[in-house]
Amino acid sequence: MPFFKTIRWIVWKDLVCELRSRETISSMLFFALIVILVFSFSFSMDQDAARQLIAGIIWVSFTFTGIIGLGKSFSSELQNDCLEALQISPIPKGAVYLGKVLANFLFMLSVEILLFPLFILFFNLDVVEELGILLLVFLLATLGLSAVGTLFSALTVQIRAREVMLPVLLLPLAVPVMIAAVEATRGTLNGDPYAFYSQWIQLLVVFDIIFTVVSFWLFELILDS
Amino acid sequence: MPFFKTIRWIVWKDLVCELRSRETISSMLFFALIVILVFSFSFSMDQDAARQLIAGIIWVSFTFTGIIGLGKSFSSELQNDCLEALQISPIPKGAVYLGKVLANFLFMLSVEILLFPLFILFFNLDVVEELGILLLVFLLATLGLSAVGTLFSALTVQIRAREVMLPVLLLPLAVPVMIAAVEATRGTLNGDPYAFYSQWIQLLVVFDIIFTVVSFWLFELILDS
Amino acid sequence: MINRFIRYIQRYKGWFGGGAALCLLIGLYTGLLASPPDYYQGEVVRIMYVHVPLAHTSLLAYSVLFGGSIWYLWKRDPLVDNMCQAAATITAMFTGLALVTGSIWAKPTWNTWWTWDPRLVSFAVLLLILAGYMMLRRLVDDPDREGKYAAVLAIVGGVDLPIIKFSVEWWRTLHQPMSFSTRGVSISDDLLVPLLFMSAGCWLLFAYMLMIRTQMLYLTELLQAKKGRLLSQTHFSQSAQ
Amino acid sequence: MIAIQATNLSKAYGFYRIFEDLSFEIRAGECFALFGPNGAGKTTLLRILATLQQPSHGQFSVFGQDGVTEKDLVRQSLMVIAHGSHLYDELTGFENLQFALALRGQAFDPKTLKYGLDRVGIGAFGDLKIRQYSAGMKKRLALAKVVIGKPKLLLLDEPYNALDEAGVTMTNLIIQQTLAREGAVLMTTHDRDKAAHVATRGGILQSGHLQHLTREQLT
Amino acid sequence: MIAIQATNLSKAYGFYRIFEDLSFEIRAGECFALFGPNGAGKTTLLRILATLQQPSHGQFSVFGQDGVTEKDLVRQSLMVIAHGSHLYDELTGFENLQFALALRGQAFDPKTLKYGLDRVGIGAFGDLKIRQYSAGMKKRLALAKVVIGKPKLLLLDEPYNALDEAGVTMTNLIIQQTLAREGAVLMTTHDRDKAAHVATRGGILQSGHLQHLTREQLT
Numbered sequence A, B: 001m002p003f004f005k006t007i008r009w010i011v012w013k014d015l016v017c018e019l020r021s022r023e024t025i026s027s028m029l030f031f032a033l034i035v036i037l038v039f040s041f042s043f044s045m046d047q048d049a050a051r052q053l054i055a056g057i058i059w060v061s062f063t064f065t066g067i068i069g070l071g072k073s074f075s076s077e078l079q080n081d082c083l084e085a086l087q088i089s090p091i092p093k094g095a096v097y098l099g100k101v102l103a104n105f106l107f108m109l110s111v112e113i114l115l116f117p118l119f120i121l122f123f124n125l126d127v128v129e130e131l132g133i134l135l136l137v138f139l140l141a142t143l144g145l146s147a148v149g150t151l152f153s154a155l156t157v158q159i160r161a162r163e164v165m166l167p168v169l170l171l172p173l174a175v176p177v178m179i180a181a182v183e184a185t186r187g188t189l190n191g192d193p194y195a196f197y198s199q200w201i202q203l204l205v206v207f208d209i210i211f212t213v214v215s216f217w218l219f220e221l222i223l224d225s
Numbered sequence C: 001m002i003n004r005f006i007r008y009i010q011r012y013k014g015w016f017g018g019g020a021a022l023c024l025l026i027g028l029y030t031g032l033l034a035s036p037p038d039y040y041q042g043e044v045v046r047i048m049y050v051h052v053p054l055a056h057t058s059l060l061a062y063s064v065l066f067g068g069s070i071w072y073l074w075k076r077d078p079l080v081d082n083m084c085q086a087a088a089t090i091t092a093m094f095t096g097l098a099l100v101t102g103s104i105w106a107k108p109t110w111n112t113w114w115t116w117d118p119r120l121v122s123f124a125v126l127l128l129i130l131a132g133y134m135m136l137r138r139l140v141d142d143p144d145r146e147g148k149y150a151a152v153l154a155i156v157g158g159v160d161l162p163i164i165k166f167s168v169e170w171w172r173t174l175h176q177p178m179s180f181s182t183r184g185v186s187i188s189d190d191l192l193v194p195l196l197f198m199s200a201g202c203w204l205l206f207a208y209m210l211m212i213r214t215q216m217l218y219l220t221e222l223l224q225a226k227k228g229r230l231l232s233q234t235h236f237s238q239s240a241q
Numbered sequence D, E: 001m002i003a004i005q006a007t008n009l010s011k012a013y014g015f016y017r018i019f020e021d022l023s024f025e026i027r028a029g030e031c032f033a034l035f036g037p038n039g040a041g042k043t044t045l046l047r048i049l050a051t052l053q054q055p056s057h058g059q060f061s062v063f064g065q066d067g068v069t070e071k072d073l074v075r076q077s078l079m080v081i082a083h084g085s086h087l088y089d090e091l092t093g094f095e096n097l098q099f100a101l102a103l104r105g106q107a108f109d110p111k112t113l114k115y116g117l118d119r120v121g122i123g124a125f126g127d128l129k130i131r132q133y134s135a136g137m138k139k140r141l142a143l144a145k146v147v148i149g150k151p152k153l154l155l156l157d158e159p160y161n162a163l164d165e166a167g168v169t170m171t172n173l174i175i176q177q178t179l180a181r182e183g184a185v186l187m188t189t190h191d192r193d194k195a196a197h198v199a200t201r202g203g204i205l206q207s208g209h210l211q212h213l214t215r216e217q218l219t
């Protein structure tokens, strides 16, 4: 089947299933809220400490939340052995990968966009000016996480103890993306000049490209028996 | 069947399965390590900031790790419908609960004990004197988490989206235990006099008793169709 | 056949609705127009007349949910289950509103929308428990288990109530400590009158909403049972052919 | 003696009714075979009798004990072989047998357990983890539980499913032994021929009603 | 025309050999029924032919295309009905059918899809979520895919399992239609009687070897 049509069908299927059940996004949302709450309170932050940690809290909670969505992306294919159906369909497997990345990206991004106003409220952020850059950082980091995360979701779903193995395998690879995202976000929130943290944004772009291209090629091996 | 014999068989079964596969403890260990690593990176901490946050980091990572073990405690009963076998066995369901709590407590505690030396190394802690109190805090908090966690593990394992729902339902209830544990740990690590944080330890005892008693009674309803 | 409690609700709910409207109107009038501004806080203090009753009521409403859950587990009356489901939704609404009004109040007085104060956190936790409760109800496939599991969650979640209540005592916090305590009332009459009316109004409003929502859930289920009878008949004929 | 006495049993999932007002009795020494089209509610009925699900209305008793109020006594006297094999992958066949019987309050010495494994033809594999068992071996282990546990009531959900001929013969033998010691058996199946060897009575569950079969219809 | 040509197919899990050096061919218009005891490797063989698993040795081709090197072409011509129904719980029956055929590169207008649903008797439930389907209805939906998709090779793993009589008849009808349009069918089953109505050839897989059955043995 044509490449782009396959992507479209995969995305369509994931979005329709999600719109029907609203399971993934709502559970991601709750989970993120609770993680933020737990973090903030466990670190018993007063205003000053918060300023320093906020970027870290944002990305740790987004990453953990993202892992939940990524996990469901393929574990939902296990119902009724749908994963096998994908395997033996005469479709380009790369298109399945891109479709899944796109769907995961959309899920994660919508959760982040829903949560961001809460962050602003919770931590008294002042972000009106840098909103554009912040959005860019969010887009790039989320893309990176979902690019590599989709690959590992497909990989771990086919092994034992999959619920644990996804974070265990993915987190080490996500750390570079997270660090770059944290540094860029911290710079933006501190109101530093763009040049101070532009290198981190460039790094994010590089990670995105590497992760997407490599995963695109490896995905076929993982999905194909 | 007699109450204590049932407890013994349940614990025996969980321990033997774990000794054979070593899945739960090893995956908990890995997960905890990675979480600690991610935290240290994302919060890019210097020594002083670390001192302030360390208690929070300890308990956030232990709680998340514990949730992994708790989740497996009952999801492992889903293989071959073993949960049904437990349901229709003529055994006191409270004994099943206590057996599971005990097993989970042992798993979580052994992971914590394995990890603690690492914390000391990583964050340069000086704990020789307060080791007894620290151990007490660990015991109490872990007991509280496994008491309420076992109940919710049994509950979520029988619903849809169970992997997500365990943290979503459990974390809000675990927050009080975590707060008390964090405050007590922080006090101990700061070398405060015992009277400063004794109230938190009392609170932990209270939570342990409430959670255990309430869960003990409610568990029967959850396991019994 | 319609449950007799549903009949009672049908008959008496108007009184609760009317009472709520009346008390709220008086409360709003005395609070917003008739009472003097606060010595320290100025006009801002008027948010109190909304915030405090809402917060009180949400705790009361959760207590109703808590009690109803125990009752349900004991008697297994499906109507009580409907009542619990209704109570959870309404409690969540009150809790949300109390949070929002508190937040609005916090901005001028503490100069921040939000702070990691124990009462605020434990209160937010209550909202999360309620959100989890509503999610849980959607995720149980077997309707017999739905009510039971939800009740279990509500009961264990009840631990949060005393924490909210006493957090201001245990921690030294920003938030106002209890003013109605065993040591007697600690605020002046000017403030007390509108506060009492608003509180009564919110309680009546809660009761009213609980009634109509319980009724609605009950009747919906009844309707679905009727529909189900038809559906099973088509199924039976399907498998017979 | 009456093994199962059901009166007006009904089951509905929410508003979707599976069956209504089923009344029947099964006596000790009888093997009742339950047939019926897909989705008729055979498994549901069996699970209700096994106290795994609640009936929506009606009641039933097992050897005189009420199935709703005295679950624990009912559970003492029955055993179920359903689609799930109720085995732990990490335990050996021997340990699984031991654990399963221990949960029923029956502690046996190793020799008896070994004998049970031998009886179903997997004595050589007693120390192998269940993970390495084939589907047929797992089914046989479940049968070993019945051989040793000697339940008074045996509930079987599609026992012949995916079993080869030797397995079918063994299952039928064990059913006959249960009947011989005055136990009762209820099984669901789509396979009339295989059931015909052991069933003493039968019925078809269809459109929510149970229609009893005569002797001739059964064979 | 040769539909499946297998030469020296072997499969081993680690050092555990399931079967060795299987060679056989199935022609277009033939329905081959594969019997054999539990754990003989019937499902494994079927999954290898469906390109879901790799053979350890040997090769096979489907309508002239090599099964290992030209997987995508092979996949174009086959359809599998296995234990899993390959359906998404949140999609309706109609949407599931649409998606499944779209993945095979076959886009149909709604009318054709509706026709397919009607053909297998679940036209009335097309807009219901799969979650609410009974097991039998799901199996029928899988058959609808075959009715519309018209694959050249059909692989069935225990197709009669847990199906009632009406379902069995329908399955056999669809097999016959596949044969009529010069397709080929391979199925595994334990149920010789039901297979006898449609199978044109048969074999027993046992101890790692395939033993062909004669016409008389088959019926």
Ligand code: HEM
Pocket (backbone or CB within 6 Å): C048, C051, C052, C055, C056, C059, C098, C099, C100, C101, C102, C103, C105, C106, C107, C109, C110, C113, C114, C119, C120, C123, C124, C164, C165, C175, C176, C177, C178, C179, C180
């Ligand atoms: C998001 C912010 C806030 C939250 C979540 C919140 C929550 C609550 C809750 C749950 C109660 C009920 C306590 C009870 O019934 O015993 C309460 C009462 C009260 N709150 Fe707040 N509050 C917030 C902000 C504020 C602010 C900014 C003020 C004033 C400076 C304030 C003043 C009060 C007062 C005076 C009471 C009544 C205390 C009593 O009589 O017991 N609150 N609040």
Ligand SMILES: Nc1ncnc2c1ncn2[C@@H]1O[C@H](COP(=O)(O)OP(=O)(O)OP(=O)(O)O)[C@@H](O)[C@H]1O
Pocket (backbone or CB within 6 Å): C141, C142, D013, D016, D018, D036, D037, D038, D039, D040, D041, D042, D043, D044, D045, E132, E133, E134, E135, E136, E162
């Ligand atoms: N959890 C559930 N929620 C709603 N409906 C259900 C549920 N479980 C089963 N059903 C429905 O109950 C009916 C009876 O199912 P059951 O499994 O008892 O059938 P069965 O007679 O055993 O069929 P089969 O021959 O396929 O095994 C089916 O129509 C099914 O759709």
Ligand SMILES: Nc1ncnc2c1ncn2[C@@H]1O[C@H](COP(=O)(O)OP(=O)(O)OP(=O)(O)O)[C@@H](O)[C@H]1O
Pocket (backbone or CB within 6 Å): D132, D133, D134, D135, D136, D162, E013, E016, E018, E036, E037, E038, E039, E040, E041, E042, E043, E044, E045
């Ligand atoms: N992943 C695996 N690892 C090791 N052995 C396996 C694996 N999968 C299957 N087997 C073994 O391969 C053998 C063949 O299995 P298969 O499922 O093909 O049998 P089958 O003929 O379909 O049996 P049945 O009639 O029960 O369906 C079995 O003995 C099984 O134990």
Ligand SMILES: [Mg+2]
Pocket (backbone or CB within 6 Å): D042, D043, D044
């Ligand atoms: Mg069934």
Ligand SMILES: [Mg+2]
Pocket (backbone or CB within 6 Å): E042, E043, E044
């Ligand atoms: Mg097979």
